[in-house]
Amino acid sequence: MTDDADPDDGPEYDIDFRADPDAYEIGRGExxxxxxxxxxxxxxxxxxxxxxxxxxxxxEAIYERYERYRANDEFPGMDMARKYLQMGYTRAMRYATYPGGRKYDDDGTEREPRKWADPDKRAAALVFAEYWERVREDDAYQRAKARHRERTD
Structure with a gap:
């Protein structure tokens, strides 16, 4: 991070995580x-x-990248591909259950979810869910994740 960056703005990291994979923190979710x-x-x-x-x-394209990262033993890339697949699912489901993807009204109260407000987005979410599960259940991903945690903890 740069010294003049406001941490509340979520600045870009000043790290090339391919060159320095040990600097990568798995984090939660996305x-x-x-x-x-x-x-x-x-x-x-x-x-x-x-x-x-x-x-x-x-x-499919993200999963192909995942496979490339796996072949190159790039755990940060593997995990980021997993996160993009997860995010595809969560974002599409947001639109599938909330008209216009808006979970909250202007006053901040949560809107009532609808089943299925947007069937096209639900179909998109299910596609991402399938690929996300493939990555999560991949033995190579699980082993790489465990190795990464051992090195960085």
Whole structure:
């Protein structure tokens, strides 16, 4: 991070996580998905959840990157691919259950979810869920995650 960056703004990390993988922290859920370079720049352009076809193309492309990162033993990339697949699911489900994707009213109260406010987004979410599960259950991912935690803890 740069010295003049406001930590509340969520500044980009000043780290190349491919060159320094031990600096990568797994975090919770989708943390770091828009900050961890060079993976953000490689994965974000692939990510789309507008409908089932877009989700299928996006999830397949992200999974292909995951396989490339796995072959190169790049755990930060593997985990970031997992996060983009997870984020595809969560974002699409937000639109699937809340009209316009808005979970909260203007006054901050949570809106009542609808089953299924947007069936196209639900179909997109299910595509991402399948690929996300493939990564989570991949033995190579689990082993790489355990090795990464051992090195960085």
């Amino acid at each position: 943390e770091g998905v828009f900050k961890v370079e060079p993976y953000k720049s490689e994965l974000l352009p692939l990510w789309s959840y507008s409908d089932e076809a877009a989700a299928e193309a996006a999830a």
